[in-house]
Amino acid sequence: MKREKVIEAIRELPLEFDLDELIEKLVFVEKVEQGLRQLDEGKTVDHAKVKELVKKW
Helix, strand or coil, X not given: CCHHHHHHHXXXXXXXXXXXXXXXXXXXXXXXXXXXXXHHCCCCCCHHHHHHHHHCX
16 A cells, blocks of 8 residues: 555544544555456456356355
């Protein structure tokens, strides 16, 4: 994660916040960025395949 993203996440929080809130926000941002990277790399599963996988649960 880039420092700029962390600073941006902190700026979006209220002046007083729990450390857990910050951690949750940073984890969320990281997961979204990871998903976008996977999308760019073509590492996705199409909708039909997901429906097949879910039926097996």
